[in-house]
Every structure is written in structure tokens, then in C-alpha cells.
Amino acid sequence: MTDFYASDSSYHGGQWVNLLVDPERSALLKKICTDLSSITLNDRQLCDFELLTTGAFSPLTGFMNRSNYESVLDRMKLQDGTLWPVPICLDISETVARPLEAGQSVVIRDPEGFLLAVMHVEDIWKADKDKEAALLYGTADKSHPGVADLFGNTAAYYIGGSLEVLSLPLHFDFKPLRMTPPEVRGLFRKLGWNRILGFHTVNTIHRPEFEVAIRAMQKSRANLLLLPGVGMTGPGDFDYYTRVRCYRHVIGYFPPESAVMSLLPVSMRMAGPRDWLLQCIIGKNYGCTHFIVGHQHAYSGTSNGALSFYDDDTTRAMVQESAQALGMSIVRFEELVYLPFEDEFFPRDQVAPGTESISLTSLDIRERIRSGRKIPRWATFAEVVAELKKAYPSPSRQGFTVFFTGLSGAGKSTIARVLYAKMLEIGKRPVTLLDGDIVRLNLSNELSFSKEHRDINVRRIGFVASEITKNRGVAICAPIAPYAATRHEIRANIEACGGFIEVHVATPLDVCEKRDRKGMYAKARAGLIKGYTGIDDPYEIPEAPEVRVDTTGKTPDEAAQEILIYLGQKRFI
Ligand code: ADP
Numbered sequence: 086m087t088d089f090y091a092s093d094s095s096y097h098g099g100q101w102v103n104l105l106v107d108p109e110r111s112a113l114l115k116k117i118c119t120d121l122s123s124i125t126l127n128d129r130q131l132c133d134f135e136l137l138t139t140g141a142f143s144p145l146t147g148f149m150n151r152s153n154y155e156s157v158l159d160r161m162k163l164q165d166g167t168l169w170p171v172p173i174c175l176d177i178s179e180t181v182a183r184p185l186e187a188g189q190s191v192v193i194r195d196p197e198g199f200l201l202a203v204m205h206v207e208d209i210w211k212a213d214k215d216k217e218a219a220l221l222y223g224t225a226d227k228s229h230p231g232v233a234d235l236f237g238n239t240a241a242y243y244i245g246g247s248l249e250v251l252s253l254p255l256h257f258d259f260k261p262l263r264m265t266p267p268e269v270r271g272l273f274r275k276l277g278w279n280r281i282l283g284f285h286t287v288n289t290i291h292r293p294e295f296e297v298a299i300r301a302m303q304k305s306r307a308n309l310l311l312l313p314g315v316g317m318t319g320p321g322d323f324d325y326y327t328r329v330r331c332y333r334h335v336i337g338y339f340p341p342e343s344a345v346m347s348l349l350p351v352s353m354r355m356a357g358p359r360d361w362l363l364q365c366i367i368g369k370n371y372g373c374t375h376f377i378v379g380h381q382h383a384y385s386g387t388s389n390g391a392l393s394f395y396d397d398d399t400t401r402a403m404v405q406e407s408a409q410a411l412g413m414s415i416v417r418f419e420e421l422v423y424l425p426f427e428d429e430f431f432p433r434d435q436v437a438p439g440t441e442s443i444s445l446t447s448l449d450i451r452e453r454i455r456s457g458r459k460i461p462r463w464a465t466f467a468e469v470v471a472e473l474k475k476a477y478p479s480p481s482r483q484g485f486t487v488f489f490t491g492l493s494g495a496g497k498s499t500i501a502r503v504l505y506a507k508m509l510e511i512g513k514r515p516v517t518l519l520d521g522d523i524v525r526l527n528l529s530n531e532l533s534f535s536k537e538h539r540d541i542n543v544r545r546i547g548f549v550a551s552e553i554t555k556n557r558g559v560a561i562c563a564p565i566a567p568y569a570a571t572r573h574e575i576r577a578n579i580e581a582c583g584g585f586i587e588v589h590v591a592t593p594l595d596v597c598e599k600r601d602r603k604g605m606y607a608k609a610r611a612g613l614i615k616g617y618t619g620i621d622d623p624y625e626i627p628e629a630p631e632v633r634v635d636t637t638g639k640t641p642d643e644a645a646q647e648i649l650i651y652l653g654q655k656r657f658i
Pocket of ligand 1: 491492493494495496497498499500563590600602636637638639640641642644
């Protein structure tokens with residue numbers, strides 16, 4: 086077996102781990118692989134896998150076994166006493182777990198089936214998610230994004246064991262910006278840097294963050310290593326490309342040869358202080374001697390941004406204690422706000438009462454750009470605004486989806502057809518009508534009308550609409566889409582790349598039933614078909630659609646007009 090470790094006290098735990106095997110071993114492993122079961126990694130797991138392989142997670146040599154997992158949860162330490170804040174586990178479904186046993190080896194593949202590694206299984210166990218949520222996140226509240234991910238997207242079993250890696254996950258973009266810890270350290274040596282300040286961020290860097298970084302560099306007399314987290318986003322996600330292009334511009338604003346960056350494929354746990362500590366350990370492995378902790382590092386807001394779960398005091402205490410254990414210096418920063426009169430940034434807590442101050446977060450800036458409003462010059466850099474404008478054009482240049490939902494016979498298809506004609510008449514963008522029946526015929530004709538299949542059909546419509554929206558077209562969809570969760574999911578996907586206008590066609594059931602265009606209600610009432618929406622299957626009424634229209638006593642033209650007015654008001658047309 087390849088030697089995993091190279092003793093080096095500047096790495097966490099005193100050793101650099103490199104899981105990539107040499108060509109000889111690789112050839113041998115490839116031969117035995119054909120007889121082994123496979124585990125396919127998802128995007129989140131691929132991030133962990135990559136950091137394990139390159140040694141960014143040194144001293145870990147694979148996905149955690151049960152005793153390390155429990156020890157990390159209980160006391161934030163590995164079994165051997167090394168500080169470690171967050172479990173790095175590989176989750177697998179019961180179906181995958183059932184035939185596997187400790188002591189055997191399995192093949193690790195990427196979603197395309199590409200061979201990545203061989204794992205020597207030490208442990209397989211059922212995750213106690215309640216315990217994990219309580220210990221890792223300090224809450225079982227599902228509005229915490231990490232908890233939601235644990236319960237919603239993490240499989241039921243964990244499998245632990247060391248890895249022998251044949252290949253790193255493939256990346257085709259920004260290759261020079263993806264460096265391993267030894268590569269980055271090599272660069273530091275070449276540049277003659279000894280004091281290095283790490284800065285981990287997942288947001289676009291605007292002026293306040295830039296000011297934080299430069300002041301922290303001054304305070305610590307160190308050069309900067311920017312570590313932008315690019316995990317769980319990837320090809321196809323234009324936001325990621327935009328963000329990296331923005332970082333490249335911002336790097337140019339630092340004094341010459343004082344800042345470098347390396348993209349970090351990290352899947353954040355959003356576990357507040359524990360997550361921050363993990364970034365800090367990664368920073369140490371990349372050779373940082375100092376690390377920035379900004380004011381928001383402590384927080385993990387709920388998905389609607391209303392609450393935060395971790396307070397500053399807890400983080401502060403933990404940061405202090407852990408920094409000592411890691412042998413790193415922590416540079417703490419409060420939020421900076423802009424004082425228009427002084428034309429300068431100041432820490433919020435140092436602004437004299439009564440002094441006018443303003444701040445715009447990265448999200449505020451993005452929202453402003455998306456709704457076509459101006460960005461003040463103090464807030465960010467001209468090149469960054471230009472990049473964001475390319476990615477988030479004003480509504481009149483964005484694609485959008487009009488998503489009709491409502492009972493059968495409510496009038497969705499009829500209004501959709503009117504709207505389709507109007508959009509063609511306007512003629513500014515390509516328009517696609519994704520009517521329920523047409524989609525069934527062309528995209529989903531193998532599907533039945535079972536609850537599950539109807540939901541798959543709606544998701545397919547949502548996917549096609551998101552592709553159209555991303556490419557700046559107009560998609561008009563008219564499925565029944567009775568389930569709120571599916572609609573939410575589709576909304577989230579589409580809003581990431583353009584406008585989403587949900588139209589609830591709220592015609593009451595008795596009116597729809599009287600219309601009974603397709604004779605389906607009569608059949609459902611007679612019990613000839615089962616699971617019909619509105620009769621013996623629920624329709625979950627949208628809580629806050631952009632437009633709600635009841636077609637009773639209205640013409641289709643009048644109903645379509647209400648949608649056109651909304652589109653005009655929001656500057657889409
Ligand atoms: P859905 O697509 O929601 O199942 P359809 O559009 O196929 O519904 O059918 C709706 C029926 O209601 C059509 O026969 C249509 O002519 C009639 N209708 C009456 N008033 C309206 C209106 N204001 N908007 C849409 N349809 C209407």
C-alpha cells in the first residue's frame with residue numbers, strides 16, 4: 086500500500102496525508118475493482134472526498150469510522166485526541182448498505198461511473214440523526230439548513246474506512262485555481278511568504294469584505310490566501326462561474342503579489358462555530374498561520390433568513406480556545422458599515438450614535454442587480470458589477486417561467502394559451518408552452534397517473550422550464566401541480582436563474598366540476614378512477630402565489646390580462 090502519511094508538524098495532527106496511490110498500486114487496484122461492489126458519490130460527498138484525497142483534511146485518511154464519528158460529536162476530538170469539529174462521513178442508503186460488511190473493500194465512483202478510489206470498510210452503522218442534530222447543530226429545528234440537509238438529503242447509514250485513491254474528481258474549469266495544500270505551500274515558498282492569512286468565503290467579495298481582508302492583513306502583517314468555497318455547486322451553475330470571475334477581479338485590487346487564491350471544494354455543514362473551526366483546520370493544512378473570522382461566521386440563518394442559531398459569545402470562546410490548540414492566530418472582525426459623510430468603512434460597533442451609516446450585503450447587491458436597480462459606487466468594484474450584470478440581467482432581459490397551478494378544469498391551459506399568444510405577439514423572447522397534456526405526450530408518455538408518476542411529470546416540466554429560463558426564454562407551464570413541496574422545489578431551481586411567476590388558478594371545485602371538460606370528474610365521482618385531485622387526492626393551495634385568479638365569471642382574456650399586468654409591473658415585459 087502507498088505510504089499515506091508524511092510527518093510534518095505544520096499540518097494538523099502532525100502529518101500530511103496524500104491518498105493518491107502510485108501508478109503501480111493503481112494498476113493493481115484497477116484489476117481487483119471488477120469484483121467489488123460500488124458506491125457512487127453525490128456532489129456533497131465528492132467535495133469531502135477531494136479534500137480527504139489532497140490532505141486538506143489531514144490527518145484524516147478516509148471517511149470516519151464509528152468511533153471517530155462519535156468522538157467528534159461528543160467531544161470535538163478524534164479518538165486519538167486530535168481536535169476535529171465536524172463528522173466527515175459517507176452516507177449510503179439501506180439498499181447499498183445491506184450487502185456490505187466490515188473488512189471488505191468497495192469501489193468509489195463519481196456520478197458518471199468514473200472510478201475514483203477503493204475504500205477499505207471498517208464500519209457500517211445506522212446514523213442516529215437526532216443525536217447528530219443535537220450535538221452538531223445544537224438544534225433539531227428543520228428550518229436550520231444543516232439539519233434540513235441531515236434529515237432530508239443524508240442517507241440512513243454511514244460507512245467508514247480508509248481510502249486508496251486512483252483519481253481526483255474531474256474538473257474542467259478554472260484548473261490553475263484548484264491547488265492542493267502542497268501546491269499552495271510551494272507557491273508561498275516561491276513568493277517568500279512566511280505569515281499567511283487565510284480567508285474563507287462563499288459569497289462574492291464586495292468593498293466591505295475587501296476592507297476586512299486588507300485591514301486584517303495589515304493587523305497580522307501577513308499575505309492573503311483567499312479560499313473561496315465552491316462546493317455543492319458546479320458546472321451548469323452559472324452563479325459559481327460568475328463568483329469565481331469576480332474573485333479574479335478582486336484579487337487584482339490587493340497590492341501586487343500580496344494575495345493568492347485556491348478554490349476549495351467544500352460542502353459547508355452550516356454548523357456555526359464548528360464549521361468555522363473546520364475551515365480553520367483546512368486553512369492550517371494549506372499553510373495559513375493566521376485566519377480571519379468575520380462577524381457572520383458564527384451564524385447560520387434559517388432558510389428564510391429570519392433567525393440565527395449561534396451567538397457570538399459561544400463562537401468567540403470556542404475560537405479562542407481552538408486557535409491555541411491549532412497554533413494559529415485568529416484575526417477577528419466585526420461587520421464594517423459605510424459612513425457616507427466620511428466616505429469610509431467603520432466597524433458597526435464603533436460608529437457614534439446618530440452618525441449615518443449604510444450597508445449592503447452580497448445578497449442585497451444581487452437583488453438590486455436582478456431587479457434592475459443601481460449599485461452605489463462605494464459598495465463594490467466596477468468589474469464585479471459588470472460580471473453580476475452579465476449573470477443577473479435586469480428583468481426585461483431575464484428569462485422567466487409562468488407556472489400555472491390549480492384544479493383540473495380551472496382554466497390553466499386556456500389562459501396559458503392566451504398568454505402564449507400575447508408573448509409571441511410581444512416577440513422579445515422565445516416562448517415555449519409546456520401544457521400538461523402536450524408534455525405527457527412528448528416527455529412522459531411512459532408515466533401513469535399514479536401519485537408518484539404525476540409528481541415526476543411535474544418535476545420534468547419544472548426542469549425543462551428552468552433550462553428555458555436559464556437561456557433567457559419564456560416558459561409557460563400548466564400542470565395541476567397539487568403538491569406544495571414540489572412547487573417549492575421548482576421555484577427554487579428557477580429563481581436561481583430567472584423569474585418565477587406562480588399563478589394559482591383558483592376557480593372553485595364546484596365550477597371546475599360543472600365544466601368537466603374531459604368528463605374526468607364524473608368518472609372520479611363514480612369511483613372509476615382513483616386519486617383524482619380535488620376528489621380523493623388533495624390539492625395544496627399555494628400560500629403566496631405571485632398572481633391568484635379565479636376564472637368564475639371572467640373571460641380567459643381578462644384572466645390573462647391580470648398576469649400581463651403583473652409582468653409589466655415587475656418589468657419583465
Ligand atoms: P385546466 O387546464 O385548468 O384543466 P382548461 O383550460 O383545460 O383547464 O379548461 C377550462 C375550461 O373553462 C375551458 O372549457 C374554458 O373554456 C372554460 N373557461 C371559462 N371561463 C374561463 C376563464 N376565464 N379562463 C379560462 N378558462 C375558462
